Amino acid sequence: MLRRIGFRRTLAAALVVLGGWFGTPAANALIPYVYLPTEKELKGSSIGIGRTAAQLLQLGQAKEAARRAALAVRLNPNDERFWSILAEAQLRNNNLKDASRSLARAKQLNPEKAGLWFAEAAIALRAERPNNAVLLISRGLQLDPNNAAAYFDLGNARIMQGVLPLALKSFEKATALKPEFWEALNNQALVLYEMGQRQEAVRRWRRVLKLEPNAEPMLALAAALHQQGEQTEAIQLASRALAQNPNYVLPLHQTEQLWGVRIREATAQLLSETELTNSVERAQANATWKNRH
Template sequence: MKKFLKEIICVSLISFSLFKAEQVQSLVPYYYFPSIKNLQKESLSIGKNAYQLLYFGQYKQSLNLAKLAVRISRKDEKLWLILSEAQIANKQYKNALISLNKAQKINSKNSEIYFAKSNIYLKISQLEKAKAALETGLKIKPNNHTAIFQLGNISLMEKNYSEAIRLFDKSINIKPDFWQAINNKALAYFEKNNLNKSIKLFKKAISIQENAEPLLGLASSLRVKDIELALQLAKKALAQDPNYVSYDYRKDQLWGENLQSSTEILLKNNQLQTDVILAKSKINTSS
């Protein structure tokens, strides 16, 4: 009996000890430590959200999310690219270049890094650096029609019209319906005083995309030859995009001095004054 009681007491003590151990264990908090793979997935998801916010014009929110994404995963050049785009949208050009340099250290073979750098250099008017960045990117991805087009735009800014035309042709050969390159080729020909070629190209651009820029470009080109058609086209262009009433805005779109002079004369036509006043009022309202 004594032995039996001892056994009962022994079992009871063991059971009590186990019960106490379970109680203690239930009080210890449980922590989830995500794996590196899961963290990378999470950072990519945050990066995509940042990019979407950029698309919707929520620049500050996009920047905050992009910063968070690179904090989580600092070795993904795509995230640094997204951060640089958010920084550009917020006009933080120095910071954007720093981000792109970090992306370049991770993967120097990503052409998008150099194309993004060229975009910043263009914004801060460093044409030589923009050109060098584009050329480096094109060595990696030679058939990027947009990058070739941008090189053409730099030549247009430098008033090297023959080189600009050559580059626009190269871009159009890759993408035949690239109306922006066709339009800018027309800009170059106008400055070379080849009016017939300019008219033909503006018409071709309009046949692909009836945009305000080639519409007004064609109107200015036809000002002497066919004033009635020129006035119709100018009215349509200003109604579609009032910004083209502004000399400075057209200059930003790389319009040269010859085309600017012709356009200024056209916009002073009495039959366009109502349209010009309305376009200017719309610009003032939006700003």
């Protein structure tokens, strides 16, 4: 409102000056006006802005994405897609309360969209509210029962609840739907290790590494092998894992990744080996996780 008033005053002053220069305008003279876009045009503009916000999210530019998405919802507040994009951007900026409000608005507009329930569950997991997350994911799965990522999140929520058999069941459902879902297979191994099924955990970590040579399963496998006395392979794997992702040298990072007590203890014993001293010291110096907390 204030901006509109300011513009009108400026425009009126300009017309007074023009009148002084050119005299009184004729009755049929064109009078300058401010163009007001139609509702249809505003909605069309919001689509382009919303699409740009989504692209910025894909590029990792969460702050700029949030600004664009906020503009999109102002232009078209009745499209749940823009609210969900805004919520995702706010979530990536760690604005959990704002993200929750945006998702609540999106769900009001389209309560039958499973992705909105899953997104709200992701916020609950970030806020360490696994009971709430389980309810939200379960509701989403009623709408979209073949969503592998949702079963993965459900497994993580079950780990946080301490219900390991149900966590394992969820992760196995995820890989049944998506066989190359290595993150879910990795978490199966983490759960199995905590349940005392160490040989099976080792087998699944080896399967993970065939799909994705990632630092997390690599170090976890190394720790498990070290417990079995397979020293040489354990040292080699651990050295490679720490070079690839130094953050896993930190117990707090392991905990954040839902590593259980048994695998963390096994990893601590492995990393205390003198053959890994240099690798451990380098990883501790290069770890970035500690700088974000």
